[in-house]
């Protein structure tokens with residue numbers, strides 16, 4: 001390799017393969033298939049070059065290496081592994097899974113060329129910088145290829161997968177993993193799915209333009225080196241001009257997620273909608289009593305639709321919003337800025 005890289009990314013694969021070739025710009029792409037399965041290569045890996053174009057465009061950083069191969073192997077412990085310029089894929093994942101799942105896996109492993117290989121987490125506690133970003137880039141590719149709704153579906157599903165597994169997990173930790181041990185236990189739904197969902201929340205917090213500018217700074221500043229969470233925070237603060245201590249404390253160094261119970265009361269005499277938001281998650285060493293949650297509420301009445309911005313930051317608080325008529329529909333967190341939350345909306349009642 002002509003460029004520095006982490007030793008855990010080195011691999012050799014030996015077997016009976018047929019190589020199917022493609023290219024992106026001047027970068028040769030190789031798909032190593034078992035004899036007899038080569039006709040599937042295009043269907044399974046055909047979007048690789050489109051993904052490279054999208055990732056270069058989003059990050060502003062060219063694909064960092066001189067070739068990119070993907071090889072299937074039998075009885076692999078993982079879905080895929082981002083070995084440098086030579087991604088290894090479980091044959092079952094590529095040959096048996098739906099094209100949709102294969103596409104996410106191909107995007108994920110390719111994204112590691114930027115997030116994981118070009119900049120590598122400094123230690124296993126920082127693994128989310130590899131896996132959260134590779135998971136997020138699956139959604140980012142979908143946003144470019146299929147639009148915002150499919151992007152949000154992917155982020156929402158990742159968030160739901162984390163919340164489901166969190167309910168039964170006895171290995172709870174922050175994205176910055178205080179419990180990290182050098183074994184397979186660190187490759188969990190926190191590092192991957194929660195990581196991806198929190199990166200979405202980060203982008204919503206700093207704004208899309210600032211977010212990708214910061215990613216460009218972060219990658220360029222630390223290329224061919226190790227990174228830690230603080231490097232990412234610094235770049236995000238530089239482009240957004242915001243102090244993000246609260247965000248990183250709550251979402252990266254802290255754990256859990258907010259559970260909200262929302263009471264909605266319309267007061268006809270004052271033409272007010274009172275939203276009482278209670279946070280019901282149990283607080284512990286990692287999980288705060290009260291998350292800080294800036295979000296938008298969409299309120300529809302007979303007279304039209306409007307958006308109200310609120311910032312939830314207490315264990316329980318009431319927001320009084322002006323409305324010109326009785327609400328017929330209320331959408332909490334309108335743009336899904338924070339998919340990582342459980343919300344119980346109580347039915348709207350009318351104050352007497």
Ligand SMILES: [Zn+2]
Nearest residue numbers: 108112131134
């Ligand atoms: Zn990965």
